[in-house]
Amino acid sequence: MVEEIYQSTKEEREKWIEEKDYNLFNLESEKVFIDLLTDSGTGAMSDKQWAEIMTGDESYAGSRSFHQLKNTVNKITGFDYLLPTHQGRAAENVLFSALVKEGDVVPGNSHFDTTKGHIEFRKAHAIDCTIDEAFDSEIIHPFKGNIDLNKLEKVYKEYGKEKIPFTLITITCNSSGGQPVSIENIRNVRELSNQYQIPVFFDGARFAENAYFIKEREEEFKNDTIKEIVLEMFSNGDGMTMSSKKDGLVNIGGFIALNDKELYQKCGNFGIIYEGFLSYGGLAGRDLAALSQGLDEATEYSYLKSRISQVEYLGNKLIEYGIPIQQPIGGHAIFIDAVKFLPNISREEFPAQTLGIELYKEGGIRGVEIGTILADRDPETRENRYPKLELLRLAIPRRTYLQSHMDYIAACLKNLFDRRHEISSGYEITWEADILRHFTVKLKKK
Known part of the structure; x- marks a missing residue:
């Protein structure tokens, strides 16, 4: 089906994400312009x-x-x-x-x-x-x-x-x-x-x-x-x-x-x-x-070729702009290397989450952090686990968005990348669950 999506203003988005404790999962779907939170259950059936x-x-x-x-x-x-x-x-x-x-x-x-x-x-x-x-x-x-x-x-x-x-x-x-x-x-x-x-x-x-x-x-x-x-x-x-x-x-x-x-x-x-x-x-x-x-x-090649080519199209656009992503380009999503994208944000301030918040404020695009927040704490020491890669995942729903949407996503990321050195602080946790914390975590600006 076709559904209407609302293109909000940056001021509205800054207010909305603050009200939701800077957790992208908490946003109502109508406040998201392009939703790349997950490719799980978000595609279109034939x-x-x-x-x-x-x-x-x-x-x-x-x-x-x-x-x-x-x-x-x-x-x-x-x-x-x-x-x-x-x-x-x-x-x-x-x-x-x-x-x-x-x-x-x-x-x-x-x-x-x-x-x-x-x-x-x-x-x-x-x-x-x-x-x-x-x-x-x-x-x-x-x-x-x-x-x-x-x-x-x-x-x-x-x-x-x-x-x-x-x-x-x-x-x-x-x-x-x-x-x-x-x-x-x-x-x-x-x-x-x-x-x-x-x-x-x-x-x-x-x-x-x-x-x-x-x-x-x-x-x-x-x-x-x-x-x-x-x-x-x-x-x-x-x-x-x-x-x-x-x-x-x-x-x-x-x-x-x-x-x-x-x-x-x-x-x-x-x-x-x-x-x-x-x-x-x-x-x-x-x-x-x-x-x-x-x-x-x-499990038909024609479908997979079409689906994965759309992901490749977006990935190649970002590579063209110099944006650091996991290469080669994966099958269902683009994974942005947040540590390289935001060099001024320490691992303790969650660079991938910071990048996700900035992308939402920039263009109403919702991704998901695949980094330290998602990695949770060590069950025994309760210290943060810092994974080897700190990624922002942009998961592309199947059979849902058009090439023009991919161009818009790339343009928003380029805008952010061009001013990446202006982003100098990240976030800290104010509340978290004992396990799988990234779904419900609450944050504030550092």
Whole structure:
């Protein structure tokens, strides 16, 4: 659908963001001109998906729409067992309830905030084994989401299979800038994990975009279809979680897909407790049907080429203006290196959050901080964790904005970049939650 957006004045925006304690999450959507807070559930569905909405089967148990989705997930991923959930973090909650216990460690590439939150909530630890190239925004590496096998084996040797319930591969890797993982790396992780008898799971929220980059950058797969690449990716895992609000092309939903019947049954018990019966998992039948169609559309090259080209267009504009971003350009978002953009703001004053606030005031554009606020405090010391990259993420909703919107975003950022040396102070926290603080944190000017 088309909806009207209101272009406010800078004075209005300065007042609004101050009233919301400088937390971009707190802004009402009508006070945002272009919303790049997230690509999760913010895209537009196709005509075929809307048709599925009208024919969804709302039966509580054994819905036709569930079986339609189950068959689609099996065809696309190869996994035999399906548990729907209402969104991705719900899938994590169910799976981790079955597998993660106090004192465990979960290695992988850069875990996203909710993933790490679910691990730490269970008094376990997430360990980042991403390759070092991912943490230098200027290095060009085709697969910055890759896991460093030496780092991973060090974790395996130190903790062993008794303390490691699984290794998690996030595709694409959001926290390192929407960067893909190669199939070569996935295969190597699987082979190493087999040696130590450790299962491998995927966070597949953006699996189709990952497959697109494999087709474009990994020689072995240049003539394969996206669906063929996806099957090969997932053949190296024991299961996956999915936030369907990304590459499922729907506004709500998620799932767990597994090969092990015993684990499916264990997760199913938690699913019934937390989400609903096994065949609906907190979703309406129409949502299951729309997701089935969305997964099929998202794994077509023509769609992915169009979607990722729009992100590349914006990224190349910013590179042309000299603005420091994570390169190569990722699949779902542009990640601006806030430390390089705002050299006068110390890490203690949250440069990525500062840049996000300035961009909102400049043009009504809402992004999200992927930096120190999101990284939370160390659960034991309660000291701030300072990640290697301090990023402002501009996530592009799927099938939503036009090229003219991208030009506007680039122009606003150029305006800010041209006067970056005038921005000399950041923010401090006045209130925060114990975990996942960035959603509700309150700030004031330093």
